Amino acid sequence: MRLVVAALLMMGLVGCTTPGDLLKGEPTISKQSNKDPKTVALCIYPDWQEYQSTATLSETLDGYRLVSGSELNGQTNDVLDIKRSATGSAVNLFQRMAWQQVGRSKITESINRCL
Template identity: 40%
Template sequence: MRILIGAVAVALLAGCTTPSELKSGDAVFVSATKKLPKQYALCVFPKWQDLNAESAMTETETGYRLVMANPGVGQTDELLEVSKTSTGSTVRHFQRIALMQVGRGDVSESVKSCI
């Protein structure tokens, strides 16, 4: 019961989180891949859509950005930045509360499996 109360308190303190706010923190996973940003993003995006139909993918100046949000709460839970490099891409995965991994293993696995 204490754990549940603590988790609820942390969630309330977190408030609304935007992709920019997530990006200002440390990434939970950083890696390089030989895939081009579009190839990598198209590998991850269908997996994120299966987990959350509200997932979105947008093209950026340097690659692609994938966002998984919780629209009922108004928070961005996951952010994936894929940037072009001379040898492929750099991948940076950000999570709203990285310590709370319950139910998020599939998200992290999808990011890693496409490398």
């Protein structure tokens, strides 16, 4: 019985994706803006909340990070990293299953609109 429970727990953990996991990969979108990171983040964040009510916005050492995912299965689906650059902001979107864009169009639209 213990073996079955341990196997089920391991299967559940294998599927988890953290923001750090996504940041290790290549960005789906990489853009520059002449606006400062805070302005870009505050413009985009309301659309992320509409896309996923559990989306979070946090300040980093060199900018801001928006994260959306599912609390039910521990998956991080999208991370938007907005860093200060010499000319304003470097904006990079990292996505789990980037090929699957159904329902995600508002995210990319808000990035383009807010830059």
